[in-house]
Amino acid sequence: MIDEKEFIKQxxxxxxxxxxxxxxxxxxxxxxxxxxxxIVLNHDDADDVLQNTFVKVFQNLKNFxxxxxxxxxxxxxxxxxxxxxxxxxxxxxxxxxEDLQNKTIxxxxxxxxxxGDEIQIKLQxxxxxxxxxxxxxxxxxxxxxxxxxxxxxxxxxSVGALKASYHHAVKKIELYVTSN
Amino acid sequence: xxxxxxxNEPKIKxxxxxxxxxxxxxxxxxxxxxxEKEVKVIPFFKRKKTLWxxxxxxxxxxxxxxxxxxxxxxxxxxxxxTLENYLSYHSNISQYDLIQKLDDSDIEKLGNDxxxxxxxxxxxxATSPNIEHLISEQN
Numbered sequence: 001m002i003d004e005k006e007f008i009k010q011x012x013x014x015x016x017x018x019x020x021x022x023x024x025x026x027x028x029x030x031x032x033x034x035x036x037x038x039i040v041l042n043h044d045d046a047d048d049v050l051q052n053t054f055v056k057v058f059q060n061l062k063n064f065x066x067x068x069x070x071x072x073x074x075x076x077x078x079x080x081x082x083x084x085x086x087x088x089x090x091x092x093x094x095x096x097x098e099d100l101q102n103k104t105i106x107x108x109x110x111x112x113x114x115x116g117d118e119i120q121i122k123l124q125x126x127x128x129x130x131x132x133x134x135x136x137x138x139x140x141x142x143x144x145x146x147x148x149x150x151x152x153x154x155x156x157x158s159v160g161a162l163k164a165s166y167h168h169a170v171k172k173i174e175l176y177v178t179s180n
Numbered sequence: 181x182x183x184x185x186x187x188n189e190p191k192i193k194x195x196x197x198x199x200x201x202x203x204x205x206x207x208x209x210x211x212x213x214x215x216e217k218e219v220k221v222i223p224f225f226k227r228k229k230t231l232w233x234x235x236x237x238x239x240x241x242x243x244x245x246x247x248x249x250x251x252x253x254x255x256x257x258x259x260x261x262t263l264e265n266y267l268s269y270h271s272n273i274s275q276y277d278l279i280q281k282l283d284d285s286d287i288e289k290l291g292n293d294x295x296x297x298x299x300x301x302x303x304x305x306a307t308s309p310n311i312e313h314l315i316s317e318q319n
Contacts, residue, residue: 025207033203037196047202054210055217108195116195123192142186143194170186177184 004070011061021058028071029054031144032078038139039082041104041124043113049085053078072153079136079154101128126176130169137162138169 010020032053037046056077064073090100105124108114127135136155140146141162148159155162267273282290296304 021211022207025210029203029206033198034194034196038194041196043196043198050206051210051213055213058214059217113197113199114195115197116193119192120195174184174186178182 005066008061008064008066008070025054028074032074034144035075036078036082038143039079040086041101041108042111045085049081053081056081068153072150075154098128122177122180123173126173129176130172134165134169137165141166
């Protein structure tokens with residue numbers, strides 16, 4: 001694998017840009033899709049947000065200073081795009097973000113691109129009751145199986161704080177599933 | 181009720197799927213979107229040119245204002261109301277002088293404007309005491 005600095009240089013050089021961007025897309029489209037889909041829940045929305053994320057990544061590459069890894073920087077853009085998308089959608093529908101997510105989860109049973117059963121729906125409903133940060137941490141750790149160090153780099157928090165967040169999230173989810 | 185423990189359960193997957201071949205043409209879609217966005221960008225020099233044109237138009241119009249004002253001030257076309265007011269209040273031309281200035285066509289025109297019935301005319305002539313000198317003057 002080529003050095004990340006070299007790869008960024010290729011992305012910024014007009015002659016090598018197209019090939020490098022194609023590689024960036026093929027390397028990251030699947031993990032970023034899962035990350036976004038876990039936040040917005042619905043395929044069409046995830047598709048829109050993923051496209052916007054790559055457009056933003058491309059447009060802002062020249063401002064990427066290499067202080068964090070390209071991977072973390074892209075995940076951060078995807079997270080922001082997905083959260084902004086959700087709040088805008090909720091605002092347009094005139095409901096809270098939590099109500100919107102609950103509505104989307106109710107619609108999952110009829111969703112062509114969801115093959116989960118009762119327990120999956122219940123887990124999603126339990127996640128919605130958590131504060132936004134805990135939701136993100138739980139999804140990134142449990143579903144996407146990212147390392148604490150990676151999540152810390154993406155969200156800009158310490159590993160210790162993340163472990164505490166995840167622990168709280170798991171406790172609340174277990175309580176919800178047990179009593180519902 | 182059985183207590184639910186996440187770690188004791190088999191791993192619960194998110195259950196999210198993507199349409200078949202979704203990722204095959206995804207990069208194509210993104211590249212197309214990027215090209216569209218690039219086309220939409222308005223080059224700076226073009227906007228600058230539009231600004232210059234607008235500024236030149238404003239300056240040109242401003243320069244024309246004194247010319248238009250001057251033209252209007254020199255205009256010989258006085259409207260009727262102004263003329264009538266001037267003659268009535270600001271001139272020392274008597275009614276007699278005015279009548280002297282009228283030619284046959286003007287009098288004819290006046291006749292057309294006055295639509296008096298014969299009977300009304302007769303009444304005026306019969307009741308007007310100073311009519312004789314007018315008749316003699318016409319003759």
